[in-house]
Amino acid sequence: MLGKAPVTLRGWEAKGFIKIPHEASGDRKLTTDQVRKIVKVADQANRITVQRANLIYAALTVLELIENENDRKARI
Numbered sequence: 001m002l003g004k005a006p007v008t009l010r011g012w013e014a015k016g017f018i019k020i021p022h023e024a025s026g027d028r029k030l031t032t033d034q035v036r037k038i039v040k041v042a043d044q045a046n047r048i049t050v051q052r053a054n055l056i057y058a059a060l061t062v063l064e065l066i067e068n069e070n071d072r073k074a075r076i
Helices: 006-015 032-044 050-075
Strands: none
Touching: 006 032, 032 050
8 A cells, every 4th residue: 555565664664663563473464543653654754645645544444434334234
């Protein structure tokens, strides 16, 4: 979503710009809130365009709406 290579994200993590949680298997799985934080940091550091940041925020909002609707239907 960020338009950045995994090696770039690992570099940002190594430099302390972002923190990406790792599972026991070593995989990185992020919540929408964690992605929002990374986008905010990348945007503030001028590492992504404002347009890309806005697009990511919109996509995350849509994903959250879908997840909430699926959760609501599962409770019925």
